Amino acid sequence: MERKMTFTQIMWLFSLVVLLVTIAYPLFMLIYKSLFGEKGFGYAYKVIVSDPNTWVYAFNTVKLAVIVTFFAVLIGVPLAFFVVRTDLPGRKIVRFLAVLPFILPPYVSAIAWIQLGAPYVGYINRIWRTLGHSGNLINIYSFAGLVLVMTLKFYVYVFLTVAAALEQMDPSLEEAARMSGAHPFKVARDVTIPLVVPSIASGALLAFVATCANFGIPALIGDRAHYYVLTTRIYSALSIPDLDKASAYSILLVILTGVALLIQKRSFGEKRYTTLTGKTVRPSVIALGKHKGLIALFIFIFLALTSVIPLFSLFFSAFLKNLYSPLTSLSSFTIDNFKFVLIQDETTTTALRTSIFSALLASTVVTLFGALLAYMIVKTNVKGRLFMDWLSSVPYALPGTVVGVAIILAFIKTPVFNTLWIIPFAYFIRYLSYGVRTTVGSLLQIDKTLEEASLMCGANWLTTMKNIVLPLIKPGLIAAWILVFMPTLSELTVSIIIYPPNHPTIGVATYNLMEEGQYTAAYALSAVVAVVVILAQLVVNRITGKMGARGL
């Protein structure tokens, strides 16, 4: 008996095929190629295992990540505590400034710090010498510089997870301790801190994995300090090109981050305390008393140094004629750098066009396809929907460099490779998870009865979708679109691996300008990226804020 396929079945088949081709196949190729490279089974592993440098790179990656994570916890936890649990003035501004460096692409942060802390030409060192000293106060091209930039980038993970935990903690847990006779200090020791430890651990894990997976900062700063990590080594293996080695390094990097995840799950997985209540949360706020001013001053100086000044001086530098121009003379400043990158230079203008096109296409396709997947995951009970959910999330969980390698291995022999289309295609793979997760979130909040009520009013499925479901998830769809558009517009990690020679992206072009020593042009391009990203973030905040106000 022949039966026509239902609409859902067609969509199911379509989604499954897309996911298998775009995600499962590259991942398979990554593992396959690392095992069965061109020189026989296991050759790549034999080479990397016998090469002492491999262990240096792996150790460097872990060492960097451990130290960055340590400082991230050291900064993130107290900052979260002050913002959520004390009467610190300007808490909203503190929160904004803490998150600000995080929304910039990592290579922009690296560039901002390079123009501040580069030996001799960096502002910090120029000011240092103006004050009568000799030599350099800091050298950003060092291990310490690497740790500094990455810590200031990634402590936000700890800050945000701990702040959320502190906000959502039921205040009566602490009040009960006070009623039991405990002084506020003891309440913190016996109740508050033990309860946020699991959140500190998950924030620390995020910082650890982000550090391991980051490419932009170690590429711009680490390489010059001769501090090599796995992501930068994968990139140089690709430029030889030695695909077997790159894939073997990639697997090593994945194992590394996987182990970290496992350790965190093992130690804290079961201890996720649910301390949320339905009651309106009113976190108890501690009065800082006479130290309030001092603490506030300290925090604001810290944020000014780490968040405001790097960004500000980046804009400043973007207007400099050249790095050695005296800062005191008005004639040192020009808008030529912007003219150069936005109008004159063929490479950067091509990059602008490529990135805008790729970001527009990728975010649109991700939003549409993500919504389709999300609908099947949340609102149907088709087979394999959890597998599809999982598969769509894998490329974002993996380091971008690894995803780039997998895409090369899978598609290098196809006609799309070496064309402009490979870029939006790669972005789609990398960021699909954003579209799925955001829409799943909005769909979950639409109670089934809202749809059922529409059906009972006589509307059919399509009308119900159009009149009820779509309007309710529209803010979610817009948010998903921007959430993909923003990072793809300035993407570096995947792009630098897969970009066709005549189609660089903004990220790639900026990186190359830095490598070629065209610093002021790189600053101008970074400044443009920073402005676009910050504006887009403000739009997202407005949209998600509105969603909150509507109880969605």
Next chain:
Amino acid sequence: MKLAGIRIINLVKKFGEVTAVDHINLDIKDGEFMTLLGPSGCGKTTTLRMIAGLEVPTDGEIYIGDKIVSSPSKGIFIPPEQRNIGMVFQNYAVWPHMTVFDNVAYPLKIRKLPKDEIEKRVMKALEMVRLKGFENRYPHQLSGGQQQRVALARALVMEPEVMLLDEPLSNLDAKLREEMRFEIKELQKKIGITIVYVTHDQAEAMAMSDRIAVMEKGKIHQIGTPWEIYKRPTDAFVAGFIGLANFLKFDNVSIDKNTVEVTLFNGKVKLRCAPPLKKEGELILVVRPAEIDILKNPEPNTVEGIVRRTTFLGDIVDYLVEVDDQEVRVQTKPTEIFNPGSKVYLKINHATLVNL
């Protein structure tokens, strides 16, 4: 165990422009079970939290025993950890990272009692709340009712002078709630502790309290025993909040020294009732639906009405009867059922004059 009453004098709490508690006075005796009853936002929880020390009063004084614990005008504020008060929260607030034993032992550990003493007292407290054998469990392995009993044991273990309970039963299901009511009352009788209990559930308040303070909009309307509150409410709010009430317009009232005579329904009914508790303001007559008989045939001092709605509720029948231009709700035992449209006669057995 040392017992202590609580005295609250002209207590005020303002949150910005909003006055949550507005000059309240309350005298709670040693070993008394006092309930603060009122709708949400009436200031009952804020009052409780000020007794606890979790909220700093704007004005007024609070004494526990003969010790003043809070007086903004005198610059006195004893922090909660030094007040030696046991408290049970609405959402239990049992620490999820500690076992039942550690939760209950915490107040004693803070007071640095010797280990064997702690052990002895924790066990005694757990026995009191019938949780012996659960010492090593974690809260997530317990039901809501068991968690609330852990919270109760934790509040009792340090043998406080006063125990505060903030809607402790509202997160439990109906059956468990009724059980816990009796358990808490029994416990209080056994150890004779002073309890201040906050709830919005009038049945809970009636069942447990020695006295009830009915609150609305930051003010206390009436303080009295459950019987007094029900039988002789001071005003329409209290009458309406505690149980069902008909508010009836009357034609005339003559107030002598001790007897009050009210005529209503165009002189067809004359009633004697106690004088209103407050002497000033406009009056209205409160008649409970259960205090009216519904009759088939006229009797002296009854009034004719038409049944407009009949609702059979099993053990009672609820009627809405139209009398002249007023609607009267009547609840009777289901001995005889009058259908809508029937002509009936109402006999009012008890009425109270209250202030509007």
